[in-house]
Amino acid sequence: MVGKPNTGKSTFFAAATLVPVKIAPYPFTTIEPNIGIAYVRTKCVCKEFNVKDNPKNSLCINGNRFIPIQMMDVAGLVPDAWKGRGLGNRFLDELRKASVLIHVVDASGGTDEEGRIVPPGTHDPCKDVEFLEREIVMWIKQILTSDWQRIIKRREDSIEDILAERLSGLQISRRDVEKTLEKVDLTRKKLGSWSDEDITKFCYEIRRVNKPIIIAANKIDVPAAEDGFRKLKERYGDSNIIIPCSAEAELVLRRAAEKGFIRYLPGDEKFEIIDESKMTSEQRKALKIIEEKVLVKWKGTGVQETINAAIFNVLKMIVVYPVEDVNKLSDHHGNVLPDALLIKEGSTAKELAYMIHQELGDTFLYAIDVRTKHKIGENTLLKMNDIIKIVATKARK
Ligand SMILES: Nc1nc2c(ncn2[C@@H]2O[C@H](COP(=O)(O)OP(=O)(O)OP(=O)(O)O)[C@@H](O)[C@H]2O)c(=O)[nH]1
Ligand SMILES: [Mg+2]
Structure with missing residues (x-):
């Protein structure tokens, strides 16, 4: 989970993993990363074969398989994080092992570039998309070039080997490096003659290959977010998967289901009340609002949809x-x-x-x-x- 501070990363994480974490309406609530298990949801084959299954590594609920994945929620990143601003370089380092980044954007435009609260609709969420990609790319570039003068002198190894070795800590493989070099047409250029522009171009491309980003347009329950989501779609929808999302609604629903108030599985488009008498009138009211403003309008809270899209559409797993x-x-x-x-x-x-x-x-x-x-x-x-x-x-x- 990545993004600037105060966008709902920890809320998304808590909703997906049910790990109780600190959530608050100000920047840098999270400092140490939170790690937990979230689940991908898929239709189980048990129904097709008409068998009763006994899942071991996963769960099967009413014919829906929930397969575990590891999720990590890290501190918010501010502009120039890669240079160390706001402890950014330390926070970025937590992303080394990530195979896909879920960028939680505050689509309501109610937080500025540093995560401070502003009136909804005043901050353009498109700016956050550009900023985050740049931070990740510059962080990779810094890792790649920290020893540049020395590595360009290495004559005995191929470019692929040298770059793969430099980037192995980011889970970047030799194959990733080869693909990227081909794409940016740098396969035959000696490292010693790479310009700064070449290095940056390589880093932009390797980021796409190795740290792909999916966008969760969060806080969609706030009226101003509809406009923010539309802007995000218009600007980035062709090259990115962008999913409208209300992490807060998902968290409320998951907790209500845990308490036995409602029947709801992550990814469902509706819930059923089990026992109305157990709930306070506030709780009933909150569920009603979620039903109207999120579930009916956006066909779900978007949290499960984001996780599924990250695994199936971005990482292309089966x-x-x-x-x-x-x-x-x-x-x-x-x-x-x-x-x-x-x-x-x-x-x-x-x-x-x-x-x-x-x-x-x-x-x-x-x-x-x-x-x-x-x-x-x-x-x-x-x-x-x-x-x-x-x-x-x-x-x-
Ligand atoms: N309306 C609305 N508010 C949300 C949603 N998700 C999170 N919030 C609120 O946004 C604020 C920040 O939430 P956090 O989950 O702590 O945000 P974060 O991105 O982890 O913040 P940092 O750890 O400080 O970077 C809290 O007040 C949440 O209740 C949402 O879907 N809708
Ligand atoms: Mg947080």
């Missing part, structure tokens, strides 16, 4: 169910559809084996597509919702 028994769809303990795994689209059956266990990969013979009962080879690409049995030789001693 869900695969590994099983051992092709008839019962179970593992060797008899648990039906025990695991739902997130894996990159374009992954092969053998890569899935490696993901499950190193040894299963090493001893891979073939796999079975449970739906068709056909054998598939190690290079067969997996598809969304595949159920796969992996057949391996006897484990090596």
